[in-house]
Amino acid sequence: MSSLFSKIIERAEEVSEEKEFDAVVIGAGIAGMEASLDLADMGYSVLLIEKEPTIGGKMFLLSKVFPTLDCASCISTPKMAAVAHHPNITLWTYSEVLKIRRDSERGYVLRVMKKPRFVDESACTGCYTCEEVCPIDVPKELDFNLRARRAAYIPFDTAVPKIAVIDIDNCILCGKCERECPVNAINFLQKPKIYTVKAKSIIIATGYNLFQAEKKEQYGFGTIPNVVTSMQMERLLSPTRPFNHVLRPMDGKEPASIGYVLCTGSKDRTVGNPICSQVCCMYSIKQAQLILGALPLADVTIYYMDIRAYGKGFEEFYNQAQAMGVRFIHGRVAKVEKGEGGSVKVKYENIDEGGKLETAEHDLLVLSVGLLPNCEITKVFNGISLSLDEFGWLLSPDPTNPVKTNLEGVFAAGCSTGPKDIPDTVVQAASAAAECAAYLKKVNIIAEER
Numbered sequence: 267m268s269s270l271f272s273k274i275i276e277r278a279e280e281v282s283e284e285k286e287f288d289a290v291v292i293g294a295g296i297a298g299m300e301a302s303l304d305l306a307d308m309g310y311s312v313l314l315i316e317k318e319p320t321i322g323g324k325m326f327l328l329s330k331v332f333p334t335l336d337c338a339s340c341i342s343t344p345k346m347a348a349v350a351h352h353p354n355i356t357l358w359t360y361s362e363v364l365k366i367r368r369d370s371e372r373g374y375v376l377r378v379m380k381k382p383r384f385v386d387e388s389a390c391t392g393c394y395t396c397e398e399v400c401p402i403d404v405p406k407e408l409d410f411n412l413r414a415r416r417a418a419y420i421p422f423d424t425a426v427p428k429i430a431v432i433d434i435d436n437c438i439l440c441g442k443c444e445r446e447c448p449v450n451a452i453n454f455l456q457k458p459k460i461y462t463v464k465a466k467s468i469i470i471a472t473g474y475n476l477f478q479a480e481k482k483e484q485y486g487f488g489t490i491p492n493v494v495t496s497m498q499m500e501r502l503l504s505p506t507r508p509f510n511h512v513l514r515p516m517d518g519k520e521p522a523s524i525g526y527v528l529c530t531g532s533k534d535r536t537v538g539n540p541i542c543s544q545v546c547c548m549y550s551i552k553q554a555q556l557i558l559g560a561l562p563l564a565d566v567t568i569y570y571m572d573i574r575a576y577g578k579g580f581e582e583f584y585n586q587a588q589a590m591g592v593r594f595i596h597g598r599v600a601k602v603e604k605g606e607g608g609s610v611k612v613k614y615e616n617i618d619e620g621g622k623l624e625t626a627e628h629d630l631l632v633l634s635v636g637l638l639p640n641c642e643i644t645k646v647f648n649g650i651s652l653s654l655d656e657f658g659w660l661l662s663p664d665p666t667n668p669v670k671t672n673l674e675g676v677f678a679a680g681c682s683t684g685p686k687d688i689p690d691t692v693v694q695a696a697s698a699a700a701e702c703a704a705y706l707k708k709v710n711i712i713a714e715e716r
């Protein structure tokens with residue numbers, strides 16, 4: 267059955283006025299923000315499109331970053347603010363690209379839908395009144411369901427833009443938010459709007475999807491209460507954390523023993539993802555160190571197949587975790603079972619003991635989930651196709667220029683081309699902006715000569 271929101275979306279209104287930009291950047295994670303800021307600083311006009319109600323992507327949900335342990339939101343929130351206030355950047359959040367076609371030799375035409383927030387963006391002051399009076403609680407997606415949000419909500423205290431949104435599929439239309447909003451910003455009659463946008467170039471910065479841990483059934487996510495994902499642990503450790511402490515979600519107990527299963531959904535043909543996710547070893551080592559900061563008496567054990575500590579300072583970071591007392595067991599986890607009193611039993615093959623089958627018990631088990639391609643955007647290209655590689659990531663056909671795609675004037679930034687850490691993402695975004703700027707210069711010269 268289709269939801270109320272999807273029925274409303276079907277009644278979108280066309281906006282006749284066309285918009286024109288030098289570049290459209292799709293996806294406002296750290297890659298899209300960085301590429302937009304670089305292009306905008308060079309004087310180009312940029313439309314940055316984000317499908318969620320706030321920009322920031324995954325990075326602003328993280329705790330700290332490896333190997334420096336800098337606070338992730340302290341780095342990303344100033345960038346989010348810079349994006350929102352840059353005179354050359356037009357920011358459309360809660361918006362989706364429906365179609366992209368090639369217009370002439372030098373341009374693209376996009377159909378972009380601004381989804382209804384049911385809140386007047388220009389009037390909302392982000393005062394939280396609607397959220398406070400709304401009686402409906404639903405799991406909060408941005409906290410990976412560790413706590414609830416209201417049907418009328420502001421995604422985060424540091425959301426950009428800080429504007430409320432109404433989740434119409436869970437709203438009971440009680441009208442409390444509408445009555446209490448001090449500036450009459452709530453508008454249940456708001457409709458989706460479809461814009462035609464012309465752009466000389468496009469940067470795809472749509473990032474990655476997380477591996478759905480329930481697909482690895484033998485690890486018990488969703489069936490054994492104290493099995494969580496690494497993204498949930500990021501939220502438990504972050505400055506904007508749900509409980510202000512590292513707790514077991516089932517009973518609120520402080521865990522004394524925590525296990526990590528690396529490569530959950532990576533390097534695993536049985537789930538269709540044979541490649542390494544590149545960041546899971548390091549983010550797990552980071553989380554282990556942060557846990558020991560929050561819970562100094564805890565035991566942390568990491569079950570690994572091999573540790574990929576390939577970047578600058580990574581090996582030292584790994585050594586530092588060992589020196590802090592994090593236990594590394596070279597072993598493949600075969601099965602996870604429910605233990606006594608909410609504990610989690612881990613059955614693993616100890617490779618350093620000749621493959622001996624062993625069992626360990628932890629209060630909390632963290633599945634270090636892998637990064638999967640987010641290739642939905644390729645479906646909106648009409649009459650032309652954006653190529654993917656054999657694993658479903660955007661293809662970079664020229665090995666000497668990883669930000670170029672198979673389409674002229676379309677560039678790729680960040681994890682859209684494959685798993686990456688934040689420094690590599692930022693470098694690639696800057697490179698995509700530079701390539702895009704060179705392309706725009708060439709296109710503009712040709713246009714002037716005509």
Ligand SMILES: Cc1cc2nc3c(=O)[nH]c(=O)nc-3n(C[C@H](O)[C@H](O)[C@H](O)COP(=O)(O)OP(=O)(O)OC[C@H]3O[C@@H](n4cnc5c(N)ncnc54)[C@H](O)[C@@H]3O)c2cc1C
Pocket residue numbers: 292293294295296297298315316317318321322323324325328330331332361362363471472473474475476496497500545549552635640642643679680681682686687688689691
């Ligand atoms: C648990 C975990 C911990 C991590 N810890 C670290 C760490 O400590 N250090 C480190 O360097 N890296 C870490 N990483 C990796 C880090 O998350 C990535 O390097 C970074 O987020 C990549 O940024 P991105 O902008 O390419 O993608 P994303 O962060 O995925 O952003 C993509 C954006 O595009 C938007 N989008 C997607 N599709 C569309 C569409 N069709 N239209 C419009 N918008 C769209 C998304 O909503 C999102 O806002 C971690 C990853 C995980 C899973």
Ligand code: SF4
Pocket residue numbers: 385389390391392393394395396397429430446447448449450451452
């Ligand atoms: S919609 Fe109204 S009540 Fe809700 S945050 Fe905005 S101004 Fe406040």
Ligand code: SF4
Pocket residue numbers: 396399400401402417418432433436437438439440441442443444
């Ligand atoms: S009308 Fe909907 S969003 Fe507003 S307070 Fe009632 S349930 Fe919440």
